[in-house]
Amino acid sequence: MKKEYTFYFDETYHTRKITEKNKIFDLKDNVEFYVGCYIGSCEWDKIKNDIIKLENDYKEKQHIPTEAELKTKTLIKANQLPFGVCSLKDNTVDFYTKLLQILNGKVKIHLSILNKQEYLIKTVLPNCSWFENYGVNYKAFIYSFTKFVITHPHYKIIDILISKEKDRQKRRKIIRILEKHLDKISDIDKKHDEKMAVSTMINIFYNLPMHFNNNFPLPWDYSMSSMLFFGFIKELKLPVEKIYIDEEKNTVEATKKYFSNVEAIKSNENIQIRMCDWIVGLISRLILSYSQNYRTIPVEIDLSETIHILPNDFFKFTPETDKLMRLLYKVFILQQEGYWSTAGSIYNDGATEFYTFLRYKNFCEENNTPPTSDEFNIYLGEEQQYVFSQFI
Numbered sequence: 238m239k240k241e242y243t244f245y246f247d248e249t250y251h252t253r254k255i256t257e258k259n260k261i262f263d264l265k266d267n268v269e270f271y272v273g274c275y276i277g278s279c280e281w282d283k284i285k286n287d288i289i290k291l292e293n294d295y296k297e298k299q300h301i302p303t304e305a306e307l308k309t310k311t312l313i314k315a316n317q318l319p320f321g322v323c324s325l326k327d328n329t330v331d332f333y334t335k336l337l338q339i340l341n342g343k344v345k346i347h348l349s350i351l352n353k354q355e356y357l358i359k360t361v362l363p364n365c366s367w368f369e370n371y372g373v374n375y376k377a378f379i380y381s382f383t384k385f386v387i388t389h390p391h392y393k394i395i396d397i398l399i400s401k402e403k404d405r406q407k408r409r410k411i412i413r414i415l416e417k418h419l420d421k422i423s424d425i426d427k428k429h430d431e432k433m434a435v436s437t438m439i440n441i442f443y444n445l446p447m448h449f450n451n452n453f454p455l456p457w458d459y460s461m462s463s464m465l466f467f468g469f470i471k472e473l474k475l476p477v478e479k480i481y482i483d484e485e486k487n488t489v490e491a492t493k494k495y496f497s498n499v500e501a502i503k504s505n506e507n508i509q510i511r512m513c514d515w516i517v518g519l520i521s522r523l524i525l526s527y528s529q530n531y532r533t534i535p536v537e538i539d540l541s542e543t544i545h546i547l548p549n550d551f552f553k554f555t556p557e558t559d560k561l562m563r564l565l566y567k568v569f570i571l572q573q574e575g576y577w578s579t580a581g582s583i584y585n586d587g588a589t590e591f592y593t594f595l596r597y598k599n600f601c602e603e604n605n606t607p608p609t610s611d612e613f614n615i616y617l618g619e620e621q622q623y624v625f626s627q628f629i
Contacts, residue, residue, distance in 0.1 A: 241478035242345065244277035247504070247513035248462070248488065249309070249521045255357055255455040257399050268525060269387060270587055273349040273462035274517035277475070280343050281509065287339045288508050295332050306505045309518025318526040320550040321594070322558050322565075330557050333519060336512070337564035342572065347469040348520065349462040350581035350588045354395065355383040356458065361398045361449050371445055376583050376628040378441060381434040383584035389418065404449050408442050415439045430622075459491035467495040469577035483510045520569075520591070527590040546610040551594075559602075566599045583628070586621065593620045 250268040278284065292307050301307065312332060318324050325333075340346075358379065365375040386394045392414045397407055419435045422428040470477060481502045482489045492499045504510040530547055554562065570592065573579065579588060597616045601608040 239474075239476050240279035241476045242277040242279050243281060243478050244275045244345075244480045245483075245507070245509040245513050246273065246275045246466075246480065246488070246492075247483040247510055247517050248273040248485070249514075249517045251457070251485070252353055253457055253487075255353060255453075255457070257453050269352060269354050269528075270521075270524070270582075271349075271351045271353060271457075271462075272517050272521040272524070273351075273466075274513050274520070275347040275466050275469075275480075276340075276344050276509070276513050276516065277346075277477070278344045284339055284343055285508060288336070288512055291332070291335050291339065292508065292511070295328070299328065307511060307515075308504075309514050309522075312515060313518060313522055318522050319530075320548065320553075321523055321526045322561060323551060323553050323555075324526075325558070325561075327557065330561050333515075334557070334561045334564060336515060337561070337568050341564060341568055345473070345475065346516070346568070346573070347466050347577070348517075348579045348581075348588075349465045350524070350579065350585055351461055352383065352387075352582040352584050352587075354387055355379065355582045355584045356461075357395065357455060358383055358386065358398065360452055360455060363448060368445075373441055373445070374628060377625070378438070379583045380625060380628055382438055383582075384586065385415075385418075385435070385438070387584070392418070398449060399451070399453055401451070404447065407449055408447060412439055412442050415442070457487075459487040460494060462488070463492040463495050465577060465580040466492075468580065469575060472575045472577050481507065481510065483513070524587040524591045527594065528587040546614040549610055552608045552610065552613070554598075554608075562595070562598050563602070566595045570595055570599075589620055589624055590617060593617050 248271065250271050252271065293303070295301075296303060296305070296307060299311075301311070312329050313325070317326070322330075368375045368378060386392075394411060394414060397410050400407065402410075415435050415438055419432060419439070422432060422435075477496060477498065480492060480496055480499045482492060482499060483504050484501050486501070489499055489501045502510060504514060527547070530551075569579075579592070581588065593616055594613070597613050598608055600616075
């Protein structure tokens with residue numbers, strides 16, 4: 238008989254409602270993605286005290302009051318990760334290294350990474366069946382269109398989608414933007430794949446009688462994360478004894494649709510919930526660190542032959558950050574057994590960047606070669622092409 242698992246859950250960059258603020262797409266903290274984190278074990282009795290000791294030791298060293306709750310925002314200050322792991326402070330590196338050593342080989346982790354802009358786009362546009370009835374590969378289209386919207390925010394396509402204009406006017410505006418962009422990149426060799434994608438999107442918007450739904454403000458769909466976690470549990474056939482959710486009524490109710498043994502609990506009363514906050518906080522901030530660097534490409538550079546790559550500062554590892562990277566690789570790649578271990582939106586380049594970085598760093602270590610920006614960019618490009626090819 239399999240031992241039963243108890244899971245704990247926390248989330249970050251949570252937007253309860255996506256709104257139209259002063260005719261500008263409004264997201265909390267201007268972060269385009271949400272991350273939910275379930276961590277489960279059948280050995281909490283063995284590891285709980287180690288986590289409590291780690292927390293107490295950190296508080297003592299940092300002169301944090303014993304009764305204070307240790308949160309991610311204390312471990313990692315806002316905007317503290319301009320260069321990923323390499324920009325973490327020494328005490329934070331030490332904390333997460335010890336935490337991952339405690340968890341390594343003893344827990345199951347599920348991450349749901351959901352793109353809020355894709356969620357909005359899929360809600361505003363017709364559903365999957367409608368597109369496929371017209372012979373359109375829905376996943377490939379949603380990936381391409383969401384990527385275009387996010388990569389080129391200056392076109393303000395989201396504002397068009399959520400406007401009160403008629404369907405025909407919206408389609409015309411989007412087509413004009415796509416055609417204008419296609420003309421700008423027509424002579425750029427490195428934009429071959431993008432030219433193909435933009436041409437396909439133009440044909441779809443031009444030829445299909447598309448209706449745009451107006452659903453603003455748009456409530457967050459709390460069932461997405463719990464549904465993905467349900468797929469993870471079924472895939473690994475894990476017997477679940479109990480699921481504890483950090484106090485969020487909507488998340489608790491959504492999880493109860495898939496599991497009967499769900500209970501809300503306060504983070505200041507439970508070390509495992511705080512541990513989920515530390516883990517989801519680190520992963521989400523690393524994803525944000527990579528994605529922000531790629532999303533802040535000046536238009537004049539993006540519309541040229543220049544290839545944007547991560548700065549060299551992302552690859553200036555110390556022996557301490559090397560050790561942390563090895564543990565991240567073990568816990569989030571080697572230990573992740575299932576297809577559903579990390580799941581989420583169709584467009585999920587942020588997660589791809591994070592996991593590719595871990596794999597690339599491990600490859601360099603195994604082959605005793607220094608990591609470089611240029612080589613990582615090649616790795617990342619190949620991985621993104623592979624992800625897109627799976628939709629086709």
